[in-house]
Amino acid sequence: MRLPLIHHPGYTFDxxxxxxxPMAKFRALRQRLSALGFDDDPVIEWIAPTPPTSPQLLRAHTPEYLQIFYLxxxxxxxxxxxxxxxxxxLVERTLLEVGGTLATLEAAxxxxxxxxxxxxxHHAYPDAASGYCLLNDLAVAAHEAMAVYGVRKILIIDCDVHQGDGTAYAFRHDPRVFTFSIHGAQNFPFTKRQSDLDVALPRGTGNAAYMSALAQHLPSLFEQVRPELVLYDAGADVHxxxxLGHFELDDAGMTQRETYVLEQCLAAGVPTAAVIGGGYDRDLAALADRHARLHCVARSLWLSRFD
Ligand SMILES: [Zn+2]
Structure with missing residues (x-):
């Protein structure tokens, strides 16, 4: 069995x-993965997504908002x-991105x-766009998991440096979806929504403090929530x-985080669909390298699984 990675060239457009x-980052990330040998790797299965259907979007967004999104x-x-x-x-590439997360869910x-x-x-609301987010792919995927695949309990692990306000709001009354957000206290969105668990960390948080906060909460969350699916937002803007981050994780810290989170998920035997989240840097090569750590860690863990 090969590790599914999902990409569409249409993620990036003019x-x-x-x-x-940095709209070009999706292409840069794909190129970075090519440079790392992911193209002809027998372990990797590349999957190109298709856009979602309207019913898939309507589970997570209002018809009024979808009309505004499309038109x-x-x-x-x-x-x-x-x-x-x-x-x-922009509409077309946003649809491909959501289709990508749906394909990631199915593959996971x-x-x-x-x-x-x-x-x-994660900033998109059921009825509004916000903070570079038009549609909430995590919410669409969570609804799909429940409605189509019969998943009864989902844990959303949101490690993007910004709070996952749109997702928290979308599932505020839904006990089937547990939202966990670990983020910067003094950062966008300045009006936070209540997740099922919020861990807000101060400016300047580095590797050690970040990992210790994660280790304090994540293992008990698996015990408490007993998820049948994890959606993992691996935002690289903690770097x-x-x-836009204000945190101080370095490259090693990023690899450490991806390893820790994915190990927890695999050890618990929970299917995990990971997305790359935020990352804002003019230096596209550096940014692509940060995002690629998720895929590199996933690949190593995948290999060690079959040792
Ligand atoms: Zn972010």
Whole structure:
């Protein structure tokens, strides 16, 4: 059995170069994985996703909002909420990204572990875009898992440096989905939503403090929640080099985190679908390397599983 990695060339499209969101990072990540030997690797199965159907989106988003998503908002103020200039091409790539997380979910349920090379758009609300997030792929995937695959309990592990407010809000009344967010206290979103468990850490948090906070909570969460599925948001914006992060994890710290989280999931025998989350750096090579740590760790753990 091979480790499924999900990618579509359409994750990246023509984008204003000065825009603070590094749209080219998905292509850069794919190239980084090629450079690391992932193309002809007998262990890796590359899967190209298709866009989701409307019913898949309607489980997580309101019809009114989906209409605005597809067609663009006539109110310029509302349009600014995503932080993105709306275009039909943006709609198309966003759909591919959500389709990617759905493909990651399906693959994870089949094999035990799968990783997207995009995804983690956790700020999007059922009825609104926010913070570079138009659709909430984690919410769409969680609904899909429950409605189509009969998953009864989901643990969302959100390690992006920003709080997963959209996801927390979406499942605030749903006991089937446990939302866990470990994030920067003084960072976007400035109005936090209550997750089932929030761990807010101060500016300047480094490897040791971060890992100790994670180790304090994650093992007991597996015991408490007893998930049948994990959705893991491996945001790379916890890195010291990130422009929007304010944390001080270094490369080794990132690898340590991915190893710890994925080991916990595999040890508990819980199928895990991972997405890359946030990461903001003008240096695309450095950024791609940070995101690729998720896939490298997944690959090593996959190999050690069959030793
Ligand atoms: Zn983030």
């Amino acid at each position: 984008w204003p170069e000065r825009h603070p969101f 663009g908002d006539s109110d310029p103020k509302a349009r600014q909420r995503s932080g993105f200039p709306w275009s039909p091409a 349920l089949n094999t035990g572990l799968a990783c997207n090379t995009a995804g983690g758009t 010291s080099g990130d422009r």
